[in-house]
Amino acid sequence: MPRVKKFNEEETLNKAMCLFWKNGFHATSMQDLVAYLGINRASIYDTYGGKKELFDKAFAHYRNKNRIQLTSFFKQQKSVKEGFRKLFEQGISEAVCDSEHKGCFVINVATELVPNDEEMLSVIQENKAFMLATFKDFLQSGVDSGEISPIKDLTNLASVLHTFFNGIKVVSKTDPQEKELITSVDTVLTLLD
Structure with missing residues (x-):
């Protein structure tokens, strides 16, 4: 038995x-x-x-939880620009309040394991592809609603915003200066104007 x-x-x-x-x-x-x-x-x-x-x-559990949360978060936003602002501010707030300075689990895994682990590289690349597609879809909803200019290169914008989002998590791990990070959010969001 x-x-x-x-x-x-x-x-x-x-x-x-x-x-x-x-x-x-x-x-x-x-x-x-x-x-x-x-x-x-x-x-x-x-x-x-x-x-x-x-x-x-x-690690799969972490990625799955984050995907569900991100998708749900974007669906609740009425404005793409404000949605990205809230996402970035939430990331900053989580980092500033994290006394252990864990950062992002995906980024941590990428820096620890990817140089020597082809299987993990594939997992990280697939996660990035999901994030980029999700960011791009959200940007497209802004184009569809007239909030974002249709001449914007959404693929490039999604990539820049994804890189910035990851950068927030890396920088805040070592120097969680909320005011400076919020100023950076204001600057990067001008790309959506």
Whole structure:
């Protein structure tokens, strides 16, 4: 008869995500996971596989949550310009309030693993493609409503805004100066005028 799991898999995956996000893949040991998750090593292996498999699932969980949140966020916005302003300001606020200075999990993974991990490079590239397409679709809604000029190069704009959004997260990790970052938001949003 199979053993009954005495832990919530979703909750445990969320906790693993937070630990990997804070420490990175290499600096998180299996013993760290056992202690932080509060479950034994055998349960981790039985449920998720090894450390790498748990990391992959936790990272996929993070990306999926962010995609749902971003898509939902953009759908709620009445103005594209104000929507991007809110998105950037929210990113700044999260960074300034984050006492652990974790930054963005995707960026952290890219800088830690991509140079030597082709599989992870593919995952990061796919995530970037999703983000760019989502940004471009949101910009297109601004063109459709007359808020943004139809002569704008939406592909280029999406790329610049995505790069800026990632840049906010990198800069705020080491120097979370809210006033300076908000000034940068004002500057970059002039591209939508």
